Amino acid sequence: MTAKTKSKARFLGPKLRREKIAEAVRRHGKVSVEQLALRFKTSHETIRRDLAALAETGSIQKFHGGAKLPGRQEEGPFRERMVLNAVAKRVIAEKTARLIAPGDTIFIDTGSTTLMCAEEIAKIGGLTVITNSTRIAAVMSGGGNRTVIFLLGGRFDGDNQETVGPTAISEIQSFHADHALITIGALDAAAGATDFNFDEAQVARAMMENADNLIVVADASKFQRRAAFAVCPLERIGALVCDRVPAGALAGELAAAGVSVH
CATH class of the missing domain: 3.40.50.1360 (Rossmann fold)
Known part of the structure; x- marks a missing residue:
């Protein structure tokens, strides 16, 4: 990650950061809290809150230490x-x-x-x-x-x-x-x-x-x-x-x- 990219990452608001986190999960299939904290230059706790919010919308599936693509779902009546x-x-x-x-x-x-x-x-x-x-x-x-x-x-x-x-x-x-x-x-x-x-x-x-x-x-x-x-x-x-x-x-x-x- 270049210095310019790191600088931009510091100023991402929660909404845009979460969109980029969801995109990273879709692209890679699985990402860790550590990787995301480094990428977005923010705390592990902030990333965990982001992942919790994304999990509520069904965009990602949380696991201990990271997130992955949502698992297979089932249909209701x-x-x-x-x-x-x-x-x-x-x-x-x-x-x-x-x-x-x-x-x-x-x-x-x-x-x-x-x-x-x-x-x-x-x-x-x-x-x-x-x-x-x-x-x-x-x-x-x-x-x-x-x-x-x-x-x-x-x-x-x-x-x-x-x-x-x-x-x-x-x-x-x-x-x-x-x-x-x-x-x-x-x-x-x-x-x-x-x-x-x-x-x-x-x-x-x-x-x-x-x-x-x-x-x-x-x-x-x-x-x-x-x-x-x-x-x-x-x-x-x-x-x-x-x-x-x-x-x-x-x-x-x-x-x-x-x-x-x-």
């Missing part, structure tokens, strides 16, 4: 997810509808964000929609504008009101769509798009394999997180629709992959 980050999801839904043209054929998978997207997309006429979500099928059918809906068969999940499993996968392969509109559990610079549910990850992969364009919808709370089941690498995504533009390593990898960010 569908009703809880509908109210979580609802304003952000509504913004995403409005943006997503602008990417759909009358007459398009669209796969839409199950999720709280894709359900909100369906409410906006239902205003567009003459679509063909293939979905494994009974909620989305009901929303789309209420549009009254010549949209044709295909509801996939398969094993029924009552909480998510969706069909999954081999039958659903097989039926997806009977269609070809202009767009696959999917929601994900997490988006990471290295791991790409991942999900918390094995069956839903399989459905998402099948949909994207049978579509010309992949649209991923995700609010910023899912950035720089990882879930257990792979959906796709970043370069497979055609468009990422979000409420806030990604930053740091994720932004760089998305740009390198040629992903259109909305």
Whole structure:
């Protein structure tokens, strides 16, 4: 670190310092309190307070003596997810509808964000929609504008009101769509798009394999997180629709992959 950089580090306010700490964790995967104290020319206690604040927001995960990327998370029940980050999801839904043209054929998978997207997309006429979500099928059918809906068969999940499993996968392969509109559990610079549910990850992969364009919808709370089941690498995504533009390593990898960010 140069003398000039050290001088700048001394004058960083808490907000900017915490942003840079989070960026360092995303870049390196793990950092120590000692390293951060040296870098920002501040006390160990100040760094510990910074890490505690970042951990509360889910940006990092604390451990004794340092911080690392957040561990794999779990999703709550569908009703809880509908109210979580609802304003952000509504913004995403409005943006997503602008990417759909009358007459398009669209796969839409199950999720709280894709359900909100369906409410906006239902205003567009003459679509063909293939979905494994009974909620989305009901929303789309209420549009009254010549949209044709295909509801996939398969094993029924009552909480998510969706069909999954081999039958659903097989039926997806009977269609070809202009767009696959999917929601994900997490988006990471290295791991790409991942999900918390094995069956839903399989459905998402099948949909994207049978579509010309992949649209991923995700609010910023899912950035720089990882879930257990792979959906796709970043370069497979055609468009990422979000409420806030990604930053740091994720932004760089998305740009390198040629992903259109909305």
